[in-house]
Amino acid sequence: MSRKRVLITGAAGFLGSHLCDRFIAEGCHVIGMDNLITGDMANIEHLMPLENFEFYHHDVSKFVHVSGELDYILHFASPASPIDYLKIPIQTLKVGSLGIHNLLGLAKEKNARVLIASTSEVYGDPHVHPQPESYWGNVNPVGPRGVYDEAKRFQEAMTMAYHTYHGLETRIVRIFNTYGPRMRLNDGRVLPAFIGQALRGEDLTVFGDGSQTRSFCYVDDLVEGIYRLLLSDCAEPVNVGNPDEITIGEFAEEIIKLTGTTQKVIYQDLPTDDPKQRRPDIAKAKEILGWEPKVSREEGLKITYEYFRSLPEEKLFKREHNDFSEYIKK
Known part of the structure; x- marks a missing residue:
């Protein structure tokens, strides 16, 4: 049987690089694509010598061409942290609009199945808790988070339009907070922060x-x-996340215990439109995919902490644009 060919955008990012690993392990030929605006080649350097991996330094907001057949396209190219999309709002909107349009067109040409990375942010600051896929959300389109939230919502709408109008095989995963090795240490998200x-x-x-x-x-x-979602028959959005909910205050105490730090917790004003609750309803994933998370937060945090401890000092002390001043409600 011929080897499946998979295009993964955002391949040098946190999630994209782990997906590259998985599809290589499944015996696929993986084509990674990334413009490296937030990605890091260090995440995929271990794949570069492999015959069944190739990398293209390219911005998917521009025309995308890939030679040969394609079986699957996974669209994971997008800034994903507040620091990123506050710094590069236009690029964030473009990758969720022009980028998905380019990739859906490529999928149509290649007769490939597309899976797009959506997010729990499509639910905004939710009035329904936990959040099921049937909830339409509470999103401020012109707030500081709107560039990311609305890019993802548009991406879902465009994907479903290609599915219904062109009969394209599409899958939509709504990703809730995820962590692990290869996260950027100072990208503004709560766990690495x-x-x-x-x-x-x-x-x-x-x-x-x-x-x-x-x-x-x-x-x-x-x-x-x-x-599992990619290989399923489900074209509707599916939540994938861990429903084990914790307050940010409790989580800070967990990190203090894990790291043995003697520092204290300090409090600052909550950023504008920051969601007060976030917990996935994963009943659909359980029923359709037979999936639920297996790794406990205690186990996962230990692995992640050891990864961060192993980073060289220049990465530990590298400062991202960690300024939320324009993001704070006055």
Whole structure:
């Protein structure tokens, strides 16, 4: 049987690189694509010598051409942290609009199945808890998070339009907070931010009063859910995440215990439109995919912490544009 050929955009990013690993392990030929605006070649350098991996440095917001047949396209190219999409809002909107249009057109040409990475952010600051796929969300389209939230919502709409109008095979995964090795340490997301502060001997910064909640899924569990969804017959959106909910305040205490830091927790104003609750309803994933997360937060955090501890000092102390001043409600 011929080897499946898979295009993965955002291949040098956190999730994209783990997906490259998975599809290589499944015996596929993987074509990675990334413009490296937030990705890191270090995440995929171990794949570069392999015959069944190739890499294209390209922006999918521009015309995308791939020679030969394609069986699957996984669209994971997008800034995904507040620091990124506050810094590059136009590129964030373009990759969720022009980028998905280009890739759906490529899929139509190649008769390939497409899976797109959507997000729990399509639910905004939810009025329904936990969030099922049937919930339409509470999103501010002109707020600071709107560039990311609406890009993902448009991406879903465009994907479903190609499915219904052109009969294209499409899959939509709504990803909830995910963590693991290869996350950028200082990208503004809560887990790497806390661990980075602990490793640098800084106080842990909690935005708001710490009562807002998140649900953290280990990357291996997420990749398994994505892989099962790709091979399923479900064209409707599916939540993939861990429903084990925790407050940010409690999570900060967990990180202090894990890292052994003696620093304290400090509190700052909550950013505008920051969701107060986030927990996936995964009944659909359980029923359709036979999937649920297996890795406990305790186990996953230990692995992730050891990864961050192993980073060279220049990465530990590298400062991203970690300024939320324009994001804070006055």
